[in-house]
Amino acid sequence: MKHKTFIIGFLLMLCLAGCQSGQLQVVSLKVEMQENPQGVSTPSPRFSWQITSPGVDLRQQSYRIQVASSEEDLKKEKNLLWDSGIASGDESILIPYEGGKLSSGKAYYWRVKVATNQGETAWSAINHWSTALLDSTDWRAKWIGQDTMSNPGETNKGNTRLAARYLRKPFRAEKKVERAVLYISGLGAYEAYLNGKRVSDDVLAPTVSWYPEKVYYNVYDVTPLIGKGDNLLGVKLGNGRYFGMRESPTMIFGLPRLLAQLNIEYADGSTDTIVSDESWRG
Known part of the structure; x- marks a missing residue:
């Protein structure tokens, strides 16, 4: 009898754990189909999410999205x-932002909750984009x-070494x-x-384009890489498809x-900008 009671109790614990892990919630938040993206260029970004539930035949009935310029305000x-x-x-999927005008180069925070035929969710985890x-x-x-x-003797031929x-x-x-935040091309x-x-593990950045018409750039949040005092920003610049070398x-x-x-951006609200100009050294 004690053995049966133990088995029933163990199965009940597993059931409760499974129900808790499979509770109704909003997950997989995305902006422009990316999770926490940097450098979103559209003035009206679009939001997407998924809903998880332990039940079947789940149907969303309504949603509510909130956006703020700080996590605390949100x-x-x-x-x-x-x-x-x-x-x-x-x-x-791809619900457009309809709030106030977004500023250039800023971070924004958002969350969503939904009502379904199986009940309402709590607010999702807070996600962000810039x-x-x-x-x-x-x-x-x-x-x-x-x-x-x-070398003055070299010319821009197809087999020129650079x-x-x-x-x-x-x-x-x-x-x-x-x-x-580093903006770079x-x-x-x-x-x-x-x-x-390295600020990123990207290779052969930026994406190749038809250079006479368009050039892409990348955006990286580099906050953890900067320390108080002296810092050094370095770039290894290669030919890519821009200056092709072939036989x-x-x-x-x-x-x-x-x-x-x-x-x-500093904690006291002041800002600074480091730019590529004549002061750089090779």
Whole structure:
């Protein structure tokens, strides 16, 4: 009898654990189909999510989205940039933002909860995204690079050798850094480092484009890589497809170039900007 009681109790514990882990909740939050993306360029980003439930035949009946410029404001429901209110419908993919105008290069925080035919969820975990540099005037950086070949005797032929170039910019951060974001593009490819650590494991960045018409750039949150005091931003700049090297002649758009802008926000509200310009060294 004791043996049977033990088995029944154990099975009940498993059932309760399974029910708890499979509770009704909102998960897999995405902005523009990405989780916590950096550098979203659309002025009206779109939200998506999924719902998990231990039951079957689950149907969403309404949703509510909230957006704020800080995680604390969102938790307190203060200074909200957008509160969708209770919106009837089963849509949960690519719901457009309909709040106030978003600023360039800023972080935003959001959450969602839904009502279903099986009950209501609690608020989801808070997720975030950041906006890109939305206007050309937001760029303070300049394209930098050599305008001529290192060896005067060389010419821009298809088999010209041009090794990767190393560029660096020392700077100081005198106060506690709250947020730091690097906006960077290299023609044709680059690797970026802060204080000797790569800012990303991306390879052959940025994405190849038709350079006469469009150039892509990448956005990285580098807050953990910056320390108080002296810092060093370094870039390894390669040819990529911009300056093609082949045994046979190939299309050459120009010599490798770099565009980099590091926006720093300090805990006291002040800001600083490190840009690619004539002060960089090779």
